[in-house]
Amino acid sequence: MLIKQLLFAFIGLAAGFAIAGGLFAFITWIGLITRLATKTNTAVHIKLFEDMVLLGAGIGNLLYLYKYNIPLGIPGIIIYGLFSGMFEGCLAVALAEVIQTFPIFVGRAKIKIGFPYILLSLAIGKGVGTIIQTFF
Numbered sequence: 001m002l003i004k005q006l007l008f009a010f011i012g013l014a015a016g017f018a019i020a021g022g023l024f025a026f027i028t029w030i031g032l033i034t035r036l037a038t039k040t041n042t043a044v045h046i047k048l049f050e051d052m053v054l055l056g057a058g059i060g061n062l063l064y065l066y067k068y069n070i071p072l073g074i075p076g077i078i079i080y081g082l083f084s085g086m087f088e089g090c091l092a093v094a095l096a097e098v099i100q101t102f103p104i105f106v107g108r109a110k111i112k113i114g115f116p117y118i119l120l121s122l123a124i125g126k127g128v129g130t131i132i133q134t135f136f
Helices: 002-029 032-039 043-066 073-098 101-109 115-135
Strands: none
Touching: 002 032, 002 043, 032 043, 032 073, 073 101, 073 115
């Protein structure tokens, strides 16, 4: 019985490391952290950005695994949602840039003006859709 439990623990940890490694490799491949540091003129702190992403992922995994609730109330949920949404949006835009989705779309649709409004509409639609899915 002990050997079976140790084997399951090893398989679970190995799978977790593989998935986490894949996620961080993906984030690195699309250049999300370096792009954020470049856009905010804080490239000297790139190691701090990387450390905070790893720390956030580790703490998030522990909170999820042990079902620990942090009583932050409605303001805490709003702040968490804001930062989570910003990260998701940056991740989606970075991925779209890497696979050149937007430039191809703009070229084929012959869009000359209003492209920032299209991006804003996509972001608002994503946010409204998430709110509807979460609460309804």
